Amino acid sequence: MxxxxxxxxxxxxxALKLLPPDIKAGLNDLLQDETSATGKTILGVMVENIAVAERTNNIxxxxxxxxxxxxxxxxxxxxxxxxxxxxxxxxxxxxxxxxxxxxxxxxxxxxxxxxxxxxxxxxxxxxxxxxxxxxxxxxxxxxxSGSENGSFLKMLLPSDGVAAAKRFVVDRVIELGGRVCPPTIVGVGLGGTSDLCMHLAKIASTRPLRSVCPDEEGAKIEVELSAAINELGIGPQGLGGRSTSFAVHVEIAATHITQNPVAVNIQCHSAxxxxxxxxxxxxxxx
The missing domain is CATH 3.30.360 (Dihydrodipicolinate Reductase; domain 2)
Structure with missing residues (x-):
């Protein structure tokens, strides 16, 4: 052993010193698409921080x-x-x-x-x-800790429907604003029990960028919520812009007929x- x-x-x-290539590429993509001058500046600082850490062998x-x-x-x-x-x-x-x-x-x-x-x-x-x-x-x-504090669970009812789950996710992102060091990966768990649902959200938030939920309905929600969250105007570090999130990732599990749990776990830009x-x-x- x-x-x-x-x-x-x-x-x-x-892990502390080298950011994964998909996250580096994601930051560069956001930098190209960002329309806010402040947002571009902040994203540029983030990219430079990554380079300095690698250059100086620092965390x-x-x-x-x-x-x-x-x-x-x-x-x-x-x-x-x-x-x-x-x-x-x-x-x-x-x-x-x-x-x-x-x-x-x-x-x-x-x-x-x-x-x-x-x-x-x-x-x-x-x-x-x-x-x-x-x-x-x-x-x-x-x-x-900053991103982990952006963790939430709600035991919705089946009658609330998928719309309530989506609304819960968007409302939590608005509530958190810049406290979770955006741009973020928003991990969403749907289904299971309360503990499994939270675990699914953690799996989702730590998945590589450009990976897709293997469930067709979950993949659709990823696309919808990713677009919606980047229209909120929160932006990098909460100071405005389109780059609120790299992506929304969804993981699902079967659940009980009387349950409709949804969980959120955030990963910060230093994923x-x-x-x-x-x-x-x-x-x-x-």
Whole structure:
């Protein structure tokens, strides 16, 4: 498990310093389409910040976030689950100590900070499975507080319909304004139970740009809400313009006949994530 520990430590640092290519491209697209002079200026500063971070080997944002590790295990892979969890925690703590990162994780009552980016049930670890042979992928997401505070859940009734869910999303974006460091990715969860719906919204907000909801009806809502939100005039950092959001992403799950839950989770313009795939042929970072 030393290999997993090393990967998890490297991914944390990589995610904090290197913005994914799709987000860089998204910022450039918004810069081309922005009609507000102020909006263009702010987007330009964001692009420069990314370049400076890479040039100086520095982190993109002072908020090192709540560390999230998403593990996807394929066919014919054997892991000791308890040791996997321990290796992820060790890697997270090592990255924090060895790179003098600000630990943003505290006890919710005492507010004690262990200075390791770890705590009770943190880092957050999600494990899923897919059809790939002899492959394990590890994704690290440092979820910043500013955007994570833009999280909402509403247990609508079926009679409220899809229109009420869309209205809930738009109203929350208006309510948040510039507090979530736009341009954002607006993650929307539809269906499931209350906890699953919130998890779906987090999956949606951390999906790569230009990815599309695999459900046809969910994909339609993505297009509709993406257009609507960029007509609100909130703009970069809430100072006006068309670039309020890179996109709205939707994830869905089946739900109960008497429920119609909707959840929102926001990702800020510094949409950080890093991935590694472990195969018999070696380790590939992306």
């Amino acid at each position: 030393m290999e997993v520990e090393n990967i998890c430590a490297s991914l944390y640092v990589r 993109l944002c002072q908020d090192t976030g709540i560390p999230i590790y998403n593990i996807i295990i394929g066919h014919n892979v054997g892991f000791d689950g308890a040791e996997l969890k321990s290796a992820i925690r060790r890697g997270c703590a090592r990255a924090t100590r060895e790179n003098s990162l600000r630990s943003s994780v505290v006890h919710p009552i005492t507010r004690k900070n262990e200075q390791t980016s770890c705590g009770v049930r943190v880092p957050i670890i999600h494990v899923d499975f897919d059809e790939r042979e002899e492959t394990v992928s590890i994704e690290m997401i440092p979820k910043g 950080r994530r890093a991935r590694a795939a472990i195969t018999p042929g070696g380790i590939a970072f992306s």
